[in-house]
Amino acid sequence: MTETFYEVMRRQGITRRSFLKYCSLTAAALGLGPGFAPKIAEAMETKQRIPVLWLHGLECTCCSESFIRSAHPLAKDVILSMISLDYDDTIMAAAGHQAEAIIEEVVENYKGNYLLAVEGNPPLNEDGMYCIIGGKPFVDQLKYAAENAKAIISWGSCASWGCVQAARPNPTRATPVHKVPGLAQKPLIKVPGCPPIAEVMTAVITYMLTFDRLPELDRQGRPKMFYSQRIHDKCYRRPHFDAGQFVEAFDDEGARKGYCLYKVGCKGPTTYNACSTVRWNGGLSFPIQAGHPCIGCSEDGFWDKGGFYERLTDIKGFGIEANADQIGGTAAAVVGAAAAAHAAASAVKRARQKGGENQ
């Protein structure tokens, strides 16, 4: 990430003369006078922002919408001062072949030095033509852009897991990025959530720029800093869970007192995300605080894991004001069994240990 644009171009065998010509053409293409060319050349010789190609497959654009809601840093500052968002079809000025030309330019000129951010996923049925970009299957664009990328960011649950279009029966065979056949093997960071929290998205980017390395990932490829704890672990309503105080129906006495939403379907105990710690819109709230059970939107296949208002499991003898450790422990054990990919035993142990510290 430290190479300058000029160095990259020279390494590609481009002469200084061609480089200066490129700078004049850039100035001319913008309708600016020749005086701008040396300034552009100077900037390119001294520093650069890392180019980012932000591709969109089958998706709903909720990740981009979330991203622009980032309070710290502001989306404006990320785009103007931190990265060079060279391709993002949701906000870019260019369209058609002028837009597509940018991908080619970045892939060729910045080999191994650009980030590929993916929102959504490619459908594989019908030769990929359930999602067409420039007359061709999106999956082709994705594979081409991945070829020379430094790393890939899978934004949101679509890119990370498949999300809603991949819910049963997945009619288009929508496929998460890391499972796309023939995709170049690159470091891949999953930032799941439907959408991910804005400040988590911008933090993942700023972490990479600040420390010049990828964040530490868990076994499923998610940054540990935001996805190593369940929402339940740090939920402000956790004491009510431990005390056996539950919302029995929406808008009942318990709902008005902020009791635990477990019995009306909360998936907080099985969901790894930062909602109860970082919270949303600059730390303002999160679903449970606003009275709705967590629907588990950052988990793989959350659409197919039972209804959003169905209790995770019916635990017999879940009496009011029962022993807090017993309730917490029982629930965590059931949860652990469900989250197969995780080291269930240690998660439960950690949850128990942390339970004491956090209350």
Place this chain on the structure above:
Amino acid sequence: MSILQTPNGFNLDTSGKRVVVDPVTRIEGHMRCEVNVDEDNYIRNAVSTGTMWRGLEVILKGRDPRDAWAFTQRICGVCTGTHALTSVRAVEDALGIEIPENANSIRNIMQLSLQIHDHLVHFYHLHALDWVNPINALKADPKATSELQQAVAPKHAKSSPGYFRDIQNRLKKFVESGQLGPFKNGYWTNPAYLLPPEADLMAVTHYLEALDFQKEIMITRTIFGGKDTHPNWMVGGVPCAINIDGEMAAGAPINMERLNLVSSIINRTLEFIENVYIPDIIAIGKFYKGWLYGGGLASQSVLAYGDIPDRANDYSPENLMMPVGAIINGNLKEVHEVDLRDPEQIQEFVPHSWYSYPDEAKGLHPWDGITEPRYELGPNLVGSKTNILQIDEQAKYSWIKAPRWRGHAMEVGPLARYIIGYAQGHEEFTDQIERTLSALDVPLNALFSTLGRTAARALEAQWAAHKQRYFMDKLIATIKNGDSSTANVAQFDPKTWPTEVKGVGFTEAPRGALAHWIKIKDTKIENYQCVVPTTWNGSPRDNEGNIGAFEASLMNTKVERAEEPVEILRTIHSFDPCLACSTHVMGPDGKELAEVKVR
């Protein structure tokens, strides 16, 4: 080549040069546009293609109707929430569930905040670069921009020459870096850009101000819905219980502190719309009022379902604050009633869509809709199945179906709503329209244009900002009267439901009329159908050859440079297309789908 006249009055001539724009950027989702341009650079044929399909309704089949809002909300993350609201209304309609007055007020505040947010972000971040040249802003004298700003919006605090100089310097540094990011490969030398540098600098500055401010607007939805994008909703009311002064109010979803926060956001939002968005539209409009292309269907056929019920549970036109009705053949004197349950009114056609019907000469009402994908390209295609160079619009050519109202292709959206409100003589809308026409010094006809569409969206954001205040006051008044209820859970348990029911829910999404049709059998979804705004606006040709609203709007527009599609983008963007919405549509006949051939 001969000229083909469409039943809705457009002459299509494919003899000129074919221009392809794919992808059309700065929209939600994926879309392609092809036009034929004659030797004088006028567009004489237009073809719009939806280029994505996800099949959400087949995914919904067999699921819990109470969960449908969350699935359908993921149809679109830009108009986030409007599908969810439509969905809970459809389920409530089917089951006869009435919601509390507070739930209605809170839902309306959330829906209005979406209108405002969506319109603002659309104008500044998806649409402005069709009118505003950020590179030209570098040539501005910040003092001139300051004078312009103070003239158009005297109350806006950020107006000093120093402020604009700082922004200009930041922009200059950005451009000089040679890394232009989102502005890269734009059409910055195209003569279609008409603003003087000082206006460009003002608009670019507001692009940045609006980017900062838009996240504040959605705070109301984070308070009521827990997060945004994609806040939470529920059948029977809203999930955010109210506790003003009881025990543990501080940990309740809605308490005094939360209400104060929402209230302050509502005030600041209104301020921003009135001091930035509206003045910018007038200022920019003055330079473009000679460019009145893009009317298309607006002057003939427009449709709205209405929204924002004043009192809870009454969806009659008299109780809806947004206009309801259909205008056809340009006759503003007659506004027709619209009935979503009438099988003769709304029908969808597929002869030019990548779906098959048993009899494609006929349309189907959403209750009886079938959707079986059939991706096939016509004999005149240039290219191949996976490399489309030029599409054949004589055959199937889009993932969007063609909905029609009594056989008419219709335009929906803010302009359609405002035309209907105007035709009905609804003062709130006629006042706004007349004030704008007089500020721009243009006749009523000017409304039927790309510029009119863009202006109507701004007026609606202003209208919505006022209505947010109305419902906030109403919410407080109801609580003051001792009613804090937010949900009716009497029928929340599926065991209480009849065996077989059906319902319709509708809203006015930011982009236009939206409805969901649901059939529930044995407590599960048997059939789910959505007809969404961009299905109306972006529709391909129908069985009779009528072209859709996007296509109609491009007809006979002059382009300055055929290879730089500024004018095409400007007009298509004026509809605020949402392709993920329009192309998800999926019928009840899900079984075939599950067996779609895997290559």
